[in-house]
Amino acid sequence: MDKIHSTNNEASFKDDSEEHTKLIQHVKNSFYDIIIQNSLEAFFILDMHGNYIEVNEALCDMFGYSRKEMLTMTIMDTDIELPTKKAWLKQLNRIKTSNNQATRELRKVKNKDGSTLYFQTHNKCVSSPDLEQALFYCFGTNVTDLVKQRESLELLNRRCINAQEKERLRIARDLHDLLTQGLIVVRMEIISFLKQIEIQPFKIKMTEILGLIDQVLDDIQNISKELRPQNLDAFGLIKSIQLYVDDFEKHNKIKCRMKINNNSLLEMNITKEISITAYRILQEALLNIVRHSMATNVVVTISCKNDILRISINDNGCGMNSDVYRKKSSLGILGMYERVSLVSGKLMITSKPGKGTEVDPRNRTGS
Ligand SMILES: Nc1ncnc2c1ncn2[C@@H]1O[C@H](COP(=O)(O)OP(=O)(O)OP(=O)(O)O)[C@@H](O)[C@H]1O
Numbered sequence: 001m002d003k004i005h006s007t008n009n010e011a012s013f014k015d016d017s018e019e020h021t022k023l024i025q026h027v028k029n030s031f032y033d034i035i036i037q038n039s040l041e042a043f044f045i046l047d048m049h050g051n052y053i054e055v056n057e058a059l060c061d062m063f064g065y066s067r068k069e070m071l072t073m074t075i076m077d078t079d080i081e082l083p084t085k086k087a088w089l090k091q092l093n094r095i096k097t098s099n100n101q102a103t104r105e106l107r108k109v110k111n112k113d114g115s116t117l118y119f120q121t122h123n124k125c126v127s128s129p130d131l132e133q134a135l136f137y138c139f140g141t142n143v144t145d146l147v148k149q150r151e152s153l154e155l156l157n158r159r160c161i162n163a164q165e166k167e168r169l170r171i172a173r174d175l176h177d178l179l180t181q182g183l184i185v186v187r188m189e190i191i192s193f194l195k196q197i198e199i200q201p202f203k204i205k206m207t208e209i210l211g212l213i214d215q216v217l218d219d220i221q222n223i224s225k226e227l228r229p230q231n232l233d234a235f236g237l238i239k240s241i242q243l244y245v246d247d248f249e250k251h252n253k254i255k256c257r258m259k260i261n262n263n264s265l266l267e268m269n270i271t272k273e274i275s276i277t278a279y280r281i282l283q284e285a286l287l288n289i290v291r292h293s294m295a296t297n298v299v300v301t302i303s304c305k306n307d308i309l310r311i312s313i314n315d316n317g318c319g320m321n322s323d324v325y326r327k328k329s330s331l332g333i334l335g336m337y338e339r340v341s342l343v344s345g346k347l348m349i350t351s352k353p354g355k356g357t358e359v360d361p362r363n364r365t366g367s
């Protein structure tokens with residue numbers, strides 16, 4: 001009984017294994033048609049010269065060409081950022097040397113109807129020993145809507161930041177034209193009135209009021225300076241940072257030093273957009289140091305290499321975890337990231353509890 005049972009089992013195992021082999025063979029044979037040709041993702045293969053040697057339906061639909069047309073074309077005909085064979089070979093080399101890893105690329109493609117399409121791709125370059133040529137395999141998804149949405153968001157962001165700058169300028173002007181000038185008139189009236197007062201206690205009180213008015217005038221001037229970086233227009237970015245750092249040390253009793261790694265920076269032409277971005281980030285970083293860090297020492301280091309301007313702001317304070325500055329209610333650091341991304345720059349924030357914080361924006365000078 002046992003024997004019969006085991007023979008049956010063997011037979012069914014054999015059947016199963018034959019079925020399985022057949023199934024695998026079927027998958028292999030139909031793989032290309034089912035996975036590649038019916039895929040909603042676009043797929044193509046290029047040879048080393050950039051010729052399309054295989055394309056699937058999704059790619060043809062996306063680009064607007066027939067399969068026959070596509071197979072007579074090269075990547076230089078479709079890819080806006082690879083207009084020449086030299087550019088293509090450069091990219092191919094980069095992909096070939098990527099340690100056999102698939103690479104990601106956002107491609108900008110010209111459709112048959114002339115419209116532009118954004119195409120997020122995964123690429124891999126495969127060269128087998130029996131093939132003289134390397135082949136370039138690529139899967140891609142149409143992300144035009146996403147890219148357009150991101151562009152509109154960036155535009156909106158840029159407009160918001162510009163509107164914010166204009167509004168700050170208006171408030172600074174009103175503070176100066178209405179409040180400061182009004183208070184100066186009051187101050188002059190008090191001074192002339194003081195001369196006529198003979199009763200000593202009244203004279204003392206009026207002098208005290210004069211002192212209070214002077215204090216308010218100083219406060220208004222400081223608020224104005226924060227709102228409107230007038231120094232930027234008059235002295236340029238580097239000198240303005242120096243003035244700001246000096247002021248910061250004076251008002252906050254935190255030792256703050258500025259280091260310039262390259263003296264030619266003082267004469268460098270830095271665009272207004274980059275200057276205002278760097279200046280606002282410095283303001284926010286220093287304000288954060290006063291509010292949150294308990295630091296006793298700050299170093300602002302300015303350097304420029306290969307046209308990239310770096311302004312690193314280091315404090316020796318309490319530091320923080322990365323999840324702290326990602327909290328949704330905080331706008332300061334978020335605003336720093338938004339500002340640098342609008343000028344295609346980068347922002348690095350390095351911090352650990354107990355180890356201080358470094359805020360390091362890097363932007364092209366744009367000169
Ligand atoms: N230099 C620093 N040292 C220690 N902690 C810091 C430093 N800078 C920022 N932080 C932490 O990161 C958080 C986020 O900073 P962020 O500037 O985004 O917001 P905020 O200063 O709290 O508020 P605001 O939106 O007014 O700027 C702060 O609340 C603080 O906990």
Ligand SMILES: [Mg+2]
Binds near residue numbers: 287288331
């Ligand atoms: Mg802040």
